[in-house]
Amino acid sequence: MLLATAGPLDPATRSFLSPTGVEVVFLLVGLAVLGSAVITVTTKQLVHAALWLVVSLGGLAIEFLLLTAEFIAWVQVLIYLGSVVVLVLFGLMLTKAPIGRSPDADSGNRWVALGVALAAAGTLVTLVVDAFRTSWVDLGAGGGSTKVTGESLFRHWVLPFEALSVLLLAALVGAIVLSRTRDKRLPRPRAGKLRAGKPVGSNGPAARVTASTTPPQES
Amino acid sequence: MHLVYPAVLAALLFSVGVYGVLARRNVVLVLMSVELMLNAVNLNLVAFDAWLRDSLHAGQALTLFTITVAAAEIGLGLAIVLLVFRTSGTADIDRLTALGDPNEDTAEPETAGASENKAAAV
């Protein structure tokens, strides 16, 4: 029933060698998205990573537009570019991330990570290409307009929508609870000690006791 | 439009996110990589919604939900990161090994065998 309006599955009519204009644009923007994403996960400058994330997510918004989902594209711009990236930048600042190149931005797990990522990419691309080689999307305009989306959202998805609001509330409360400084006993990090500290867990209970009994030097 | 283009792009984006999650040291950057993975999923949802054109627009609705959940997630995640940073003074994920075996430099099996021998000799 749901598949009643699916596009035709005729393989012979469309060839990969004669792409349409939309496809060309999609590919170009997709390359930009992919490139900025790669820069995001590899750059040594932490703030630059956040900014390259903006490029990547913005490019994705364009891809959403090309796929006729215009409402989602604006939501993407609003939420991701507007709030999430700002939050991330705040996080970077609050954790006193260094400005400029930090040579130890990647952990020692990098080569394992690269292997796993390449394997995952190979597997996924192989499977996806194999499965959807002949599928064709008929992009009818207005398929994702605000009107259509709102109608389906408030007609069919009202209950999940309301549940999601509760979820957001809970997340709000949780974030407040977590980031509130409960009492003064927690030692505040000192600027000079940022990366020189020992790994957590390697200092024994004695060190923890001294840390907790020492009154904070500032305030 | 061929469905392969957005699907492959989503797969590659997801893999890049995986790499970021596994390779980055700063927790905030790990969270950013998670955002990349989520967006890859979003791209898939939108593309398949456009392909299937079901009457409920499940793909687009779920994309909205995902974005919302992602926003909540990044908020909560950053709160946790802040808390951890305040507690332990670092935001490096490979230094947060409190869950691990405290004796990182465990004895080699050879020396364990040797001590066994000593015990047997006694």
Next chain:
Amino acid sequence: MNLALPALVPALPALGAAAIFATGRRAPGFARPLAVLPVAASAVLALVVALQLGTDQSLDAATRLTPTGGPDILLAIHLDGFSSLISLLVGLVATCVQIYSTAYLKDDPRYPSYAALVSLFTAAMFLVVYSGDLIVLLVGWEIMGICSYFLIGHHWETADARSASLKAFLVTKLGDVPFLFGIFLLGADAGTFRISGVLQAAAEGRLGHPTLIALLLLAGVAGKSAQFPLHTWLPDAMAGPTPVSALIHAATMVAAGIYLVARLLPVFLLSGAALLVLSVMAAVTMVGSALCALAQDDLKRVLAYSTVGQLGYMAGALASGDRDAAVFHLVSHGAFKALLFLTAGVVIHAAHTNSISAMSRMPGLRGRVPDAYWTMGIALVALVGLPPFAGFFSKEAVLTAAEHAATGEALTNGLGPASAVPSAAGWIVLVSGALTALLTAAYATRLWLVAFHSPAGAAAPVTDQANGHAAGAPYSPEIDEADPAQAEPHAMRWPLWVLAVPTMGLGVAGLRPEWLPSLLDGGSLRPSTGTAVVGTGLALAGVLIAYAAWRSATARAAAPGRVPGQAGPPAVEAIPAAEPAVTPVADPGRTLLGPLFGPAQQGFHVDRLYTVLFVRPTTAAAQLVRFLDREVVETYVRGAGNGATLLGWLVRRAQNGNAQTYVSALLAGVVLLAVLVAVGS
């Protein structure tokens, strides 16, 4: 007669031993009376039993001990002249030894256990002597073996004593295993373990394998009586206290083997081959041990080799078919050898050394222990076999028996036909016996001269005893019981004279047929003229040769140093100065033996041969087993443990607390699963 009396003879020392074991730790004061009185009472009872039994009679009594399904095991008593005689000997020697030990081991903290073991040993010997059943005899035989093990190892603080006790135990057990099989075979052939039944079967010719039985029994006898292939334990057994050497290794235990062959002689007479083997064994033992004795420096080892040789005489008499002569020599030897050991104990006690060359450097030893000096002289003369001492008559009896056997008319005294003894056996025994007489005289003279009559000892006055033992003498394991400056207590002196009486007078008992021979089989023990002249002449020749060799050796030793005639205090002062250097002791043995001296001193390397033949393969096998156990079997065990440890180490390494590695592994697994599913479908 009352059977309780002979039953009490072995029982009393055993009860005494049990009492000492029970009270020795808490009330050590009771140990002395408990040690002496039961043994003395047993000796008196043995005398009473012998007197009641009279001559030319035997008494057999038995009660069934346990039904076995096969031949029954009987608690049997067999009394005759042999058992009377030997029980008297055992009682006398054991009593003397116990009395002597009260003084000799006065301050030994382990005296109670020592006394108890000696008592138990005496009881076991009585049991062997009185037993009429082979299995019961074997019980006494083995108890003697274990007591001997403990007593030799009395000074277990010294490595010598430990290894000597182990060696004695193992070597005698090596003989006891074939002995056990011999008894089984004998019992199976005769249908009974009773000795009288066995002898009856032998007389009726019902024994199927007499040669095999005799050879198997001979193995046990060789072990117990220290005959040639298994004799090596006896010289080493001198690591035990001297009274133990006197009791066990001179008079009683080593005599048990001879006694057993004497009792079972009719069985041996059935097999000429066994008698020939016995004669060869005896001949090798006699000559070899006499040569060894000539080269020994340790006083007790000289006596031990002498014991081995005299036991060879007894075995030779048995090989000649004359058990009267064997038992006669056993008794007289038991007396004079016990005396020799006890005097040796006194001398060692006074000199604080076992070495006769060290004694020779000691001034005034002769005057220090006059009792021991004279009684040892008597005993040595008896050992040499000069008339009219006991040793002369008993040795001549042996030689006479051998002569008769050589001429084909063996003195079997009605136990079997005279032709049962091969004349070759008689010749072997006769020749080796004559040679041994010469050698015995030589080593006895050497011992006597070197120990007491060296120039230093003769020249020195009786004074100045205190530093007598300060020289670099070999260590003696005996504990310093008494101040060497004081004379020996009476308990150590009068047993010597008690034993000197039979040493001097016992030989006469064999002259008249109605005296000693009537107790035994009735054969003549009178020495024949020919062997008497030859034997005495050889003995005298040995004495003279040894004396001449000693004179020349003394002259040589004294020539570069001091003037032999120089007497008085200057010599005394010169001796300690000369002692740090290797003082040339005038040893006639070195002169007499020549190139044989070195091997003879080492017992002709029989021990080394055994080491190569038996000890090393056993050690190698033990090392192989150890290797297999440690390296092969344990490798599996250790491998299992190490495998688990390694696995745990790996798992532990995975738990490093770094979330990124966890996620990496998780995702890699997911990818792997996806690939597997994709490829598989």
